[in-house]
Amino acid sequence: MSPEMNLMLFVLGTCISSATSKQFIFVNEAKTFDEAQIYCRRFHCDLASVQDTADFSSLQAAVSGITTPDAWIGLKRAEPNWLWSLSDSAFYKEGETEYRRWRAGQLDNAGGNENCCTVDGGGEFWDVSCYSRYPFICYDGNENALQRYVFVDQNKNWKDAQTFCRQNHTDLVSVRNLDENLRVQVLVPPGALVFIGLFKDTFRWSDNSSSSFRRWSVREPNDSGACVAQRLSDINTWVDQNCNDTRPFVCQDGEKVQILRVKLKSGQNVNDPVMKVFIKEKIQEKLVSLGMPKDAKLQWRVQSDGEIFHLLENDMNSWK
Known part of the structure; x- marks a missing residue:
């Protein structure tokens, strides 16, 4: 059934x-x-x-x-979106550009201009003004780099910190997953906030790319x-x-593709492997009926927490 x-x-x-x-x-x-x-x-x-x-x-x-x-x-110009300073798409695996670990009560945009991000010693993210001055962490992707994550104990605004990292290393650090979060947080001095490469951008590309x-x-x-x-x-x-x-x-x-956003209503766990296969088959049937070639490939986009679907807060029986 x-x-x-x-x-x-x-x-x-x-x-x-x-x-x-x-x-x-x-x-x-x-x-x-x-x-x-x-x-x-x-x-x-x-x-x-x-x-x-x-x-x-x-x-x-x-x-x-x-x-x-x-x-x-x-x-x-579009609705603000949080992006990483290092924009090389090859640097990120599926879902890594969306990794976030906001501290409870943050994303409060206090003062209306908190468009840059710091991290504390517990690995939690804080939104702050880009004009505030903090120490920062650079990422160095050069083959001969002595260390990948470089703490710079100089107070700079976010833009100046970005410039320093790009001139002396690769860029401000991206935190792509929990493992990197742990590597970064050990560099943060006790009680301090430190700039990382996350910032709120108010522009969007026409082709929906996230660069x-x-x-x-x-x-x-x-x-x-x-x-x-x-x-x-x-x-x-x-x-x-x-x-x-x-x-x-x-x-x-370039090659044209289609990105699908799916909203489901189901009483079952749609992240169950069997359910995901069933859902993909139903999506394939629907798209073929709309004219998509039968041999077209569908691929799930994995979120930063490893799941495909997330429960909507306003509907306990809805997943997306």
Whole structure:
């Protein structure tokens, strides 16, 4: 007898590209940000997203020699989202970018500007102002590094700490899992708070990728607008602009994929291995009926706690 279950699917379109296949295309047509996004999604994959320095170099190459002042890329202001400073997607396993261990009562955004994160000696996270000054921990990913986690006993604001880590090591430390949390917390002096690489970002990529890579010009973003353009005429940095302004833009090509968000109602434990197989089969049947190829592969996204589904607080019989 099949388990009773109500299933709702929420489908988000996105694009993925390997390091060898991602291509940027400069389009010399003046359009608003929304018009440029529609064009890129119709004829390519999406507006350009930048995951790391390699992507940024490819983007620079695509616009090399262009004399127009600037061009839209796929970054736009959105609801705040917590991201790690180190944006290399290859650095994180499935679910590791979402690892959090907030102290009870934190995420209170006291003063309305607590957009950076510290860790205490117990490994718990605190949201604090980015302009506060704390010591910090760097991560060093170089092959010849004497130590991976480097405590720096200098009080700096978050941005200056990030700059120091990037110049002398790799970046501010990411805490990807419980093991790394334990490694980091032993470096924190008793009673102290120490900056780590987690920060609240107010911009989101058009293709829904979670990269925290940014290349802002000096004193940017300055609230000139909600959409982002890359300067082409001077130093290839980024500025925020009015989304209704018209300018050329950069698209990207890549493999289109679908991300599914699933909401279930069931009286059974949907994290049970047998139930997960059953649910995946039902999702496959539903998507095939909507036109998905029968040989398309489905893969669960594992959360930072190792589970697939989480119980909704406002509905004890709902999982997502």
